[in-house]
Amino acid sequence: MTLLRRTRTGVLHLHFGVRAGRTVLLRDLQKAPLMIVRPFELPCGTLMVFIVNPMGGVLGGDHSEVRVRVEGGARALVLTQSATRVQPSPDRAAATQDVTLEVAPGGRLEFYPERTIPFAGSAFRQTVLAELGEGAELGLTETLAGGRVRSGESLAFHEYASRMEVRRGGRRVYLDALRLCPGEHTRSPGVWGGGDYLASGVWVGAPQVTDWPAVPGQLATGQAAGGAAWLRAVADCGPGLDAALGAARESLRRQLFGAPPLRVRR
Template sequence: MKVVFPRASKGSMTAVLVNTAGGVTGGDQFAFEARAGQGTHLTLTTQAAERTYRAQPGEMGQITNRLTLDPGAQVNWLPQETILFQGSSVRRRLNVDMAADARLCLAEPLVFGRAAMGEVLTNATFQDRIEIRREGKPLYLDALSLTGDVAAHLARPNIANGAGAMVTVVYAAPDAVARLDAVRAHLPDTAGASLIQDGLLALRILAADSHDLRTSLVPILTFLSDNTLPRPWMI
């Protein structure tokens, strides 16, 4: 893994994470940690979509990310899609520690198989956990666990109704309530957004595939990131 720093705009920095292995498979361990200092603005993304490859029986890939936001800091955590392949096995965790007045825009897009290749996830494992704490106190905790015939599980009407992609977006900032109506105006019928508490907006979008997901997601991320969506998202 390496990190590339494109030319920074005034008052902000962008970092692009590059997985030089080309993907994640069983036994791999990736860990990344970033800290935004007091009053700084940091945007983090990936060079391309992450791919989770077929794993050997009993093996699991591990992805651990940690973000720390000092007072007055703003962080946009905007990786591109993670694509689950047939036979993949991955455990991923994201931990965020925020100061009282820090601001966070977070997105984790997920694609269930390579639709263009007709791939169906009948055997895959994906465990995901997001923990956000403000001043050490839990602000947002979310866990997802998919094992075995993922496609059959997602096909259930009360689960995902056959969706091939989804994204979780969290916006933690003092102006969250003022952003809610504009975010909802961009949502498709297969999505929802809620103000969980003062200063915390969360939304989830289900889509048929990654293309449809991006069609809905890019305008929302552009709005929530104050027009600082990283260039890799536009390629």
């Protein structure tokens, strides 16, 4: 897809560092429709920002570019203010998003966006690439709804594709590629099952996980060949998935980062 076909191109670049012993936002580049709410410091010292898209959704042909850089010693938490609603695309042109995360040795970045909701007839493709220095810490999740489920649009989108890769010290430690084009086999076991909501995640830290979170039939965790902790979850309702994902996330954060629970007020 060329830039000439893109309806909107949003750009957001964030650079976090440490000044006087505190994490601060050193630089931000914003191009509508992407922007941030001013940073908030959490009681634990982590600096939190919300990504905002005031347009209420993304259209076929729209493109978003998000880059986050975290210096050594800094602690950053990046959230989105609301779900990403992918609007119908009559010509099947996909909305696209590229996310690049860079964390220096001794830094920590957590990126937990709200769920993506692909409307009937929509298409969405994204890539997420995280480059970590040795000793850097990362938490990253992705949550997907099958569509506007309560409106009867479950699995009515054209395409959803996401590629998530994490590299540490130049070596790949995690790779997850997902492409869904709903059809007659979408509900087969191992693809989507009977659920309407999916979640995945990856965490990279120094200590080893000894207590792996799990919810039979709903959520599983494990260790990738590269040493990263991974998570997979499926549920038939959004709040149930969010609760299971939140509990597992806090367990992994505590074990890998030695971090206290996140106390976020929206």
